[in-house]
Amino acid sequence: MKNKKNALLLFAKYPLRGRVKTRLQPELSTEQAWNLYREMVFDLVRYLRHRDTFDLKIFYYPRQYLPGMKRWLGEDQEYHAQRGANLGEKMYLAMAEIFKQNYKKVIIIGSDVPTISTALINHAFWSLEIYDLILGPSFDGGYYLIGSKNLYRELFRNIQWSSENVLKQTLHRARSIFLSYFLLHEMWDIDTVDDVRRLWRLLKDHRDTRNYDYLSGTHRVLSEIFS
Secondary structure (H helix, E strand, C coil), X not given: CCCCCEXXXXXXXXXXXXXXXXXXXXXXXXXXXXXXHHHHHHHHHHHHCXXXXXXXXXXXXXHHHHHHHHHHHCCCCCEEECCCCCXXXXXXXXXXXXXXXXXXXXXXXXXXXXXXXXXXXXXHHHHCCCCCEEEEEXXXXXXXXXXXXXXXXXXXXXXXXXXXXXXXXXXXXXXXXXXXXXXXXXXXXXXXHHHHHXXXXXXXXXXXXXXXXXXXXXXXXXXXXXX
């Protein structure tokens, strides 16, 4: 820990073949989905690590795969096993664990938004100077980012996770406990084959590819899939 005030928590699964990105199958093969997931997360970690404005902490699952996580994403990362019975409990306990390390602001993101920028993340941390809660809405009705400067259990209880109601229910909870909140711009999660095609068009057609040059492994796998 570098004793900064901002912590970014990345939630990621260990890439077991046939257990990651299953919604991409059968349009993509098990091997293609596995390779794409591995490279997206690896590229994202490489992009987010060693930043001056926040500390990156990887919350992984299943907990017995810590050696594999280190081989995959590097020995120099800070790893924490996910705890809890569902996604809401896992996020709540992760935030609680990091707030105990004396961080002032904590943001959680998933591993399904490879094009998220450090500018957006820094904007979210800055916005927590003004608001109690920051959310990054995804187009499927959920959110790709949640951040706060205090721990609020209500935000993570009795939510219909993996549904189109996640953001709506979370905002309802925030209003019920009188939290001020700010919404970042919407982004696509990479959950379906249509999302994968959209990502490929973005990486292939973007005029200034330097914006996404850190996604080199992702670009390679997508070029093999769509060649």
